[in-house]
Amino acid sequence: MAFGELVKRHLVDTRPLGVPEYRRIWLGQAVSHVGVGVTVVAVGQQVWELTHSSFWVGLLGMANLIPLVVFGLWGGAVADAVDRRKLLLVGSVIAWAATLFILVQALLGLNNVYLIFAAVALNATGFAITGPTRGAIIPRILDRELVPAANALNSLVYSMGAVAGPMIGAVVLASGGFAAAYSVDALLFAGSLYAALRLPSLPPLGDVTRPGARAVLEGLSFIVRSPVLLMSFVVDIIAMVFAMPRALFPELTADRFGGSMFALGWITSALAIGSVAGALFSGWVGRVSRQGVALVVVIAVWGLAVAAAGLAHDLWLVVAFMAVGGVADVISSVWRQSILQLYAPDEMRGRMQGAFMVVVAGGPRLGDLRAGATATALGVTGAWVGGGIACAVIVVVVGLSVAGFRNYRAR
Incomplete structure (x- = not known):
């Protein structure tokens, strides 16, 4: 096979960008x-500057998590019952506000931490x-x-934002302050709003269930009764709860690299760097049918890569192994998202996406709690390495024990 053809087969599949509606959504997200x-x-x-307390900074996670759980499930139920273009516009306006x-x-210059928390919760x-x-x-x-390729492209822009956004933010903060930084976000958000405005009408298909607790419970019941969908959530929870080492980054940096902010920056960015690389070379992902x-x-690879990073004492090795983990994580995300979008009927897709958001938002935060608690008992190395190994072992045992998931082939 010629080199050019080999590259074409493995680089990210850009065919979804040929569809104008998706291209505008993708560019708006980028x-x-x-x-x-x-x-x-x-x-x-x-x-931090208002409170000089890491505890208060950590509470920002809860200000994000609670609305994501509550309104993620509710928003998914509403998305199955109304025109999705109109709902996307409503949510976009709320986030922009x-x-x-x-x-x-x-x-x-109000300098009120409670107002900041209220804004974060509203966003x-x-x-x-x-x-x-x-x-x-x-x-x-x-x-x-084209759905798997679209999910890979979505992961690519998300990861690139996770790398570029904080770097740009640090520069803007240093030169212009907080108002300048927030102004950048307010201006760039217009891209998402424009993409939503240009979408065609997308009324619900199939049976429509009135949004509310009953609709949410129907969606959760559908997941429980579908082994493939249920296991796609279970394996992600295993990956995040057991192997997410984010809460240990500061302690590892202090123990092994003298508290260097340079080292902390690289370690923090390593996952996103790997995710960008994985998404860029994701052309093969859509050709895999045995996605279970x-x-x-790939989740076992994620766990083992995290464990290896926890054992490394050279900064470049920590970053390299975490980047490998980022590659595995983004590929896992593409397949899990594709299973949800294609396995469920259209009248359930909003609720499936809502449940997906809850897992994606909640799993890493439970992982932070697990990592911090076990580090207190076992030390940073034991918590980091032990979690990665536990993830790899448990996901293999649990994931391969369910025949429907083990034998699942993408339709």
Whole structure:
């Protein structure tokens, strides 16, 4: 096989960008994710400067998590019952209003941490509505065979934002302050809003269930009764709870690299760097049909890569192994998202995406709790390495024990 053909087969599949509606969504996300990364850095730094407490900075995670859980499930149920374009617009306006709110408090110099938390919670509410809705829209505007490629492209822009946004945010904060940073996010968010405005009408298909507790419970019941869907959630929870080492980054940096901010920056960015590389070379991902077994394999690789990083004492090795973990993580995300979007009927897709958001948001935070608690008892190396090994072993045992998931082939 010629080198050019080999590269073409393995580079990210860009065919979904040929569909104008998806291309606008993708470009809007590419722009707005950078702004989100800028705000993430700015919010954390502003809360730190107001309180000088890492505990308060950590509480920002809870301000995000609670709305994501509550409105993620509810937003998914609504996405199955109304025009998804209109709902995406509503969620986008809520998120944009939150960004403008946090910008105004910085311009006025209010210096009130509770206002910042309120803005973060409001922004998370908007994201909890737009996330499931956008995920449910993808299979409506693309052919089925292009859905895995679209998810890889989505992961690519998310990861690039996670790398570029914080770096740009640090520069803007140093030169212009908090208001300048929030202004960047407010301006870049217009890309997502424009993409939503240009979508065609997307009314619900199939049976429509009135949004509410009953609709949410129907969605959760559908997951429990579908071994393939249920296991796609279970293996991700295993990966995040047992092997996510994020809470241990500062302690590892202090123990092995003298507390260097340079080292902390590289370790923190390593996962996203790996995710960018994995998404860029994801052209082969859509050609894998045994996605159940494939998910088990890549999550086991994730766990082992994390464990290896915890054993490394050279910075470049820690970063390299965590980047390998990032590659495995982004491939896992593409397959899990594709299973959800294609396995479930359209009238369930919003609720499936809502549940997916809850798992994606909650798993890493439970992993932070697990890592911090076990580090207290076992030390940073024991918590980091032990979690990675436990993830690899448990995901193989659990993932391969369910025949429906083990034998699942993408349709």
